[in-house]
Amino acid sequence: MRSKYRLGIDAGGTFTDFILADAQGSVRIFKVLSTPTEPTKAIRNGLQLITEETGLSAEEIVSNSDLCINGTTVGLNALITHTGAKTGLIATKGHEDSIEIRLGHKEDGYRYDPDYPPATMLVPRHLRKGIRERVISDGSVKAPLNEDDVREACRYFIAEGVESVAVSFVWSVLHPEHENRAAEIVREMMPDVRLTIGSQLYPQVREYTRTSTAIVNAYLAPILQRYVEAIDAYFRELGSKHPVRYFQSNGGLALGKVVTDQSVYAINSGPASAPQAALDVGKPWGEQNIITCDMGGTSFDITLTKDGKANVNKNIDFLRYRIGIPMIQVETLGAGGGSIGWIDDMGLMQMGPQSAGSEPGPACYGQGGERPTTTDANLVLGYLNADGLVGGRLPLDLEKARAAIRTHLADPLGISVEKAAYGMFTIVNNNMVNAIRRVSVERGYDPRDFVLMGAGGATGAHITALAREMGISKVLINKLASGLCAYGQIISDVKYNYMAPAPLRLQGAEAAKTLDDLFNGLEARGREDLAGDGFSDAEISISRTLDMRYVGQVHECTVEIGPFEVTEASLEDIKAAFHARHKELYTYDEPHNAVEVVNVESAITGHVAKPERMHIAPGRGAAAALKGHREMVFNADGIAQNTPVYDGSVLGAGDTLHGPAVIEEVTTTIVVEPGWTVSLHETGTYVLTVDQPALQAEPAKELVEA
Template sequence: MRNKYRLGIDAGGTFTDFVLAENNGELRVFKSPSTPQDGTIAIKAGLTQISEAVGRSIEEIVQDCDLCINGTTVALNALIEKKGVKVGLLCTAGHEDSLEIRLGHKEEGYRYEADFPPAHMIVPRHLRRPINERVIGTGEVDLPLREQEVRDAVSYFKAQGVESVAISFVWAVRNSAHEKRAKEIVQEMMPGVFVCTGSEVYPQVREYTRTSTTVVNAYLSPVMRRYVQKIDDYFKSLGAKYPVRYFQSNGGLAIGEAMQGRAVNAINSGPASAPQAGLFVGQPFGIDNVITVDMGGTSFDITLTKDGQTNLNKNIDFLRYRIGVPMIQVETLGAGGGSLCQVDQYGMLQVGPESAGATPGPVCYGKGGTIPAVTDANLVLGYLNPEAVLGGTIKLNRDAAIAAVKEHVADPLGISVEKAAYGISTIVNLNMVNGIRRVSIERGYDPRDFALLCAGGAAGMHITALAEEIGSTTVLVPKVSSVFCAFGQIISDVRYNYLASEPMRLDDDANLDALNAKFEDLEQQGREHLISDGFNADDISYTRSVEMRYVGQIHECNVEIYPGKICREKMSAILDDFHKRHEELYTYSEPHNPVELVNIESTMVGNVAKPNFQTLEPRGGKAEDALIGYRPALFDADGHWTDTAVYSGPKLDVGIVIRGPAVVEEPTTNIVVRPGWQLVLEPNQCYRLTRC
């Protein structure tokens, strides 16, 4: 760290989390209610808390920060709530309806449901204007751009009050001249209006994906621009010495200028920092295979990292919109502490995805909730302290939780309250396990090879049960788990993805010179970008990947490749890796069939110095020093209550082994240690749980 502090800010839908790292290794955690209408209000409130805690003014703290990092749900919320701007689309004549045709795709589970509604169109049909032009796959111009048609379309956009324009022409990834000229005309006729092209936003093969990604970017970028400018101006007014960094969906940081025109890169900004934090926590244990699970009040987010590399999604449907740019693969479920529990019309117990939210919240909060939530079940089961006061104001009411579980679950099913509460816990656990399997088994990974990392305030009560279900033998629970994404931000690097298409069959006639030249061009762009961001050449690294397929296949398989010049020998190794990866994903490979390359990618990284965090030293304490007492807890479906030891996390010494059943209470989370597990606090301020 160049200065005294590093500040991470994660603006969620309910709370904005703050993590302040000091250069002496101390880590401070703060929370403030989010203010979606103006993010600076929540940030100011959090900075006020920090100011009071460290005894310095807000200006002094900000001026002494080497990095101020902001993760935000602004783009995501605008997409969810359909609150982007009015967009017009210029597309190649004949392709106006590709957004609605969607390659004939219907979401999984609704393929044969005729009444399933179509996706909401960001650009209505009358604002998709056809332009006669044509570039073919070789990059040659088959039909010149008819500029007057562009001008007529822009005149229509002006009359319709369009605020942003997307341009996506067929095969512009091979020759972007028509898109560039159309953009010039739009900027000339509509100065100040946001404009983006497919060859800029997603320069890879797949016309529908490129068009959809470009349209989403045009829809969100003006919203993101307003947000970034407001945040940047606020920090400048405080005297910040360095530009605010923003967290991207690819797991890296970017300056505000880059984010303003690429809002599509910020859609999954919040949970994307969790994998980096997971690796950091696992490093002292030599663990680089990590599944991170983050359970909050409403949702359950899952990410997977294998051999230090996190799963990335490309060309996926996100909220029913096709997104091509790389995004950390985050599996999100409606399974949080506030997930509601009811018996449906068929007599089946349903847990989520509806949530009680913060208001009224679970029944035990006493704020008007009547339907039991997962938190109510955990309270009934003894996993939560019935005398606990959450947030300094909410005292839990166990009797109310019992009554709600009885009325809405136990009585309709004709079972005891205990069995009903355990059933709720079991169902939400199975829902979460299914999500874990989607990011692991369905991607060719065995979850038994991974440590399970616990994040979020509610996950600690379920984590050992999840580990048992997936076969994981190691669980890590950091003390900062409730603000884990903000923590991940302060230890992340700057990251940019550079994409291109270079279709070729990988045989003896493959044009490797062209392939090497394309990679070198992408990486030179990246180096120049990062150097302009303030990085030295020694601080820059990069990785490469390619998308390949067997000739005749529709979909590609992503393969990581080593940097450096690609020669015939290296191409042979790349092909071997492709066959291996294809077999991991689809259980078979065809080594004797021809393979073709479709897309390439270079990921450029500006490596940021990591803070040095304080390590805990043993104080010579005993387990009894942290023992609060005992309370009954339920760990099986037969209703056998167990007198369970309860420990204070802040009083627990390093190296003390706690055997389950036990509960460890931290200020922001509870950790349930099921029978057959043991827990120990490690020097890196992380609890490590293993099977006895």
């Protein structure tokens, strides 16, 4: 770190997390309730809280920070709630409806469901304007651009009050001149509008994906622009000497201008930093295979790293909209502390996806919420301290929690409040386990080969139950777990992705030179951009990927290669990498078939100095941290047992205890179920391991032999 401090801010649906690291190795976490209708207010509240607890003013922290990093859900929330900007589309005439045709099918999982409703169009039909022009697949012009059509579209957009415009023409990646000229006309006639040019944002082959990506970007750009301008101005007022960085869905940091121009990269920026944080937490044990579970107040996010690399997806349907740019794969489920319990038409208890969020929040918050939530269930089960969350700043009302569960679940089902609460706990856990299976089992990974990493304020109460269900025998939860994504931000690097179309068959010296020139051109741009951002060549690294397929295939797969010179000889290594990847994905390869490239991409990373790791002093034994006992329920019979409660702030390195137990940290509560042992490591990480082999979901030896 070049300055005294580094500040990471992660704005979630219920809480906004702050991680403050200093040059001496102190790393602290702070949490405040999010303010969805006024996102900057939560940042002000958080900095005020830091001032109250540390005596450091916001001005002192910000002016002495080398990096202030913001991960935001502003774009994600706008996409979920369809509250983005009024957007117009300028497309090749006859292709205005490609985003509605959607390649002729619904998303995977609903393709043959006739009752599944169509997605809400971000650009209504009357704001999609067809322009007479045509470029064909070899990049030649079949019909010139009709500029009068573009001007007529602009006049209509002005009359309709359009805030943002996307321009996307067929085969524009091979001949961008038509899009560029159309963009010039839009800028002339609509100087205040936000403009997205498809061939610049996503210069890759596939018209539907490019158009959909451009529309999503245009839809979010004015929202992100207002947000970035407000955040940047606020931090400048506080004396910031360096520009605020924003976390992107590709797992890297970017300047506000980049996020404004490429708003689609900010959609899932919060949870995208989890893999980086998980690898850092797991480093002392050499853990490279990690499933990270982040349960907050509103959602449950899962990410997976295999052999030290996070899964990255491209060309996916996210919230029902096709997005082509690379994004850290995050499986998101409507399951959080605010998930509401309800009874369906068949009389069965369900949990979520509806959430009480932070306003009004769970019934136990005493802010007007009346429906029973996961947090209410955890309070009734005894897992949470009624004195309050977040170090007692958010007191909990046990009677309101019991009343909500009794009224809406227990009495209608004819069971006790405790049984209903445990039912809620079990159902939300099953929902989360199914989501974990989607990122592991359904992609060919055995979850028992992974460590489970706890993140988010609510995960600690469920983590051993989730591990038990998955057959995972080792769990890691850092003291910063409830702000793990904010921690991931302060240890992440600046990262930009540069793409180009490359429709060519992978053979011959000419193909090798074309690929080498493409990569070198992209990387020269990246180095120039990062040099302007203050990075030296020694601080820059490059990774390359190609979208490849066998000739005649419809879909391609992404193959990673090293930043080597592409020669005719090295084409054979690239082919071999493709065959191996194809076999890994589809269980077979065709080594004798011709291979072609469709798109190429270079990811350029500027490496940032990392803060010192947290260090915990040796403990005096777990008994010194014992706070008392609470009645807790650990099974479906609803019968409580007297369970020890430990103060996490008193536990030291090497302290070990056995379940059942609860560890109370300032911003999270860790429930250690019966059959588990937990020990605190000097890096501030709780290591939880299974005591009984039966809990590892392995068949008993006697049964195997029988």
